[in-house]
Amino acid sequence: MTKTNEIPYKIYLSEEEMPTQYYNVRADMINKPAPLLNPGTGEPMKAEELEAVFCKELVQQELDNDTRYIDIPEEIREFYKMYRPSPLVRAYCLEKKLDTPAEIYYKYEGGNTSGSHKLNSAIAQAYYAKKQGLKGVTTETGAGQWGTALSMACSYFDLECDVYMVKVSYEQKPFRRDVMRTYGATVTPSPSETTEVGKKILAEHPGTTGSLGCAISEAVESAVSREGYRYVLGSVLNQVLLHQSVIGQETKIALEKYGIEPDMIIGCCGGGSNFGGLISPFMGEKIRGEKDYRIIGVEPASCPSLTRGKYAYDFCDTGMVCPLAKMYTLGSGFIPSPNHAGGLRYHGMSGIISQLYDDGLIEARSYEQTEVFKAAVEFARVEGTLPAPESSHAIKAAIDEALKCKETGEKKVIVLGLTGTGYFDMVAYQKYLDGEMDDYIPTDEELEKGFATLPPIEG
């Protein structure tokens, strides 16, 4: 509860108030996330093994379960100052529309050219690659958000950036491709003839339009087979959640600046990086027993890794070249609905989020597409900003909570993460507006097929 008259529409921090350290929530966790396993030996991956694929300093961050605060290098903080702090916005107009006594705040990460929070980790990963003296980095991208963010980051540090873009997206989203090219990235439709794995897949499936799993395999091969290159990833990994902690820290500082005490923190969950970053400092307080927030992760009913998945070791990619990770998962063989809009369709979930959920520290819920887009349009029409479909899952949950407050008369304070702009998902909005959007919930049988692809490893 807050004295509302004092709160502006948008709370900005000054440069001096911006966080200077990443917040590593693993330092607070009683049960640490399970280690990555070598898919060949089943043994925990050693730093040396990971360093063949990832940048050295990022491997250290990946494995560090103890250091609560990790300094953000000056060079990264300078870049953050160009597009951060992001605003914490009081959704006055939405509150009024809902006629709720609740207060709703959203942390908006879509204001930069990449259109999402992905840039927060991209710039950090590019920095560490540059510092290591590398020539360039490789990655995969589906819809293109991560690829765009990484291109911007590499351009800034004058680093080569090779993006393997799922072929169907490459062809259907030429604008995304050309944004990356504008920032100097090389964009290759995947599968391609530039890698052995790409050639193999093309030989076996000549007409394939590609998949994220295949693009990951190509990007990894492209990195490890050349001198001076490493592979980078935009979600799921511990290091990515660490970098995204700037979201949660800025949110917390902004709230404290105005004496606002949140009751619940709500975020959407795909791989878990934005959600993990948003909740990190709040989760720390919760674990230490200093505060008792409700922390709610929201996922699509069509890809329900937390709400209907299993907590087990699984392959991170369909090509099975990456280490095994213990996570809430639907199985790497789970096939998400082709009608599913936006991101949030990864079969697994960040190991950190998975462990916190397993420990009962996070609530999870899922929504179907149509109700999510209904909430998105309702939000856009009163708040102005057009939300990304991913973010709109969090909006839907926040609206539901605010309407509960209307019934009970409680003046709860709701904070949600608005991770990106909806500009790049107008095809999905069009389907919603034309009444052509399909809702889809996998049957138990379909889930069982996914679970059947889990590797036989006890976690």
Next chain:
Amino acid sequence: MTKTNEIPYKIYLSEEEMPTQYYNVRADMINKPAPLLNPGTGEPMKAEELEAVFCKELVQQELDNDTRYIDIPEEIREFYKMYRPSPLVRAYCLEKKLDTPAEIYYKYEGGNTSGSHKLNSAIAQAYYAKKQGLKGVTTETGAGQWGTALSMACSYFDLECDVYMVKVSYEQKPFRRDVMRTYGATVTPSPSETTEVGKKILAEHPGTTGSLGCAISEAVESAVSREGYRYVLGSVLNQVLLHQSVIGQETKIALEKYGIEPDMIIGCCGGGSNFGGLISPFMGEKIRGEKDYRIIGVEPASCPSLTRGKYAYDFCDTGMVCPLAKMYTLGSGFIPSPNHAGGLRYHGMSGIISQLYDDGLIEARSYEQTEVFKAAVEFARVEGTLPAPESSHAIKAAIDEALKCKETGEKKVIVLGLTGTGYFDMVAYQKYLDGEMDDYIPTDEELEKGFATLPPIEG
């Protein structure tokens, strides 16, 4: 010149510092802009005549050459607080890249969902329409920026919004169309069967893909032929420049907050609304002799209304239904190059800007497309933000001025208006990246053809 150490990357104003009044630069002008003329009688348009087409209070603003400050109604200021103030950004990284002693600042208006400054006037026009008790407004849109902004504004005030969208854009830019629909607007491809003028044009040119002139005519007919509707326009008019004065005022307050004394203000010129808004308070000081800024308008060499046009009365639309305006113009029959990217292809220029230019208070220059996109990419790669092609004309001029400073060693302070994001013009970027961009400068003969369409009226 400024003490640079103190300046953050981005200067934000607090809500309390935001302007509460529009700044009407006409009050400062010695020679007022010429009146609009009735195309039938050749007499100055009376308020009553204009009120048949435009909202009553907007007509007053259109005709008011005397009131320097006009209060911004509370309701509009509340909306501004959702997406304003826009940041004034110090382009530290561009300065470093250019190795210039100059300081470069840009006022970035592309951070809202409409992607440009157009929202500043859209919300004002929607407010006055609502206040007048109207049911809705009509307008035309080409690429869709203005239509998007107006849709957002009408959605906020619960007002109907009928947008006539040039058919070729309607078909080639379905995303823009669907953003407008998301905000509840009705979008009709023009020419259409919904108006008499549309039917007539379709009968005469069955395969036509439309034009802005035709869409204007349809929007005006649709407004005047129905009870409770008015027509609104996103540029050129005095009222629009008035609303856009929030840009210049915020810029001025931000500069003063840090004791920064600009030497030159640079903006791109299409219809003149963003440029007019940006320069307004600075121009006031210049006219009153309090300061001596260089004020530079930049236009494309392919549509050079200021640098090669005539100062004369002309038709505002190709359908010739609108009042006649005295302006720097290429003639309403001038056909801009089909290869020309982005906006800035209107045949004429705001009457205010035209008069100020004629009075020698503004410098004008033009650039060809390729050099503009080169500057845009250079900017994006170091500053992060991807600029709109329109805005990139101002960036090109700013870079040129900064490089002059490098030669002379002068520490000039350059302020430029960055009106929008380049997201929606990736086709143009793609052409540039692929070396397929055409430069085009109209020949004197081609200009003469345009001038031949000027009406025989002495101004």
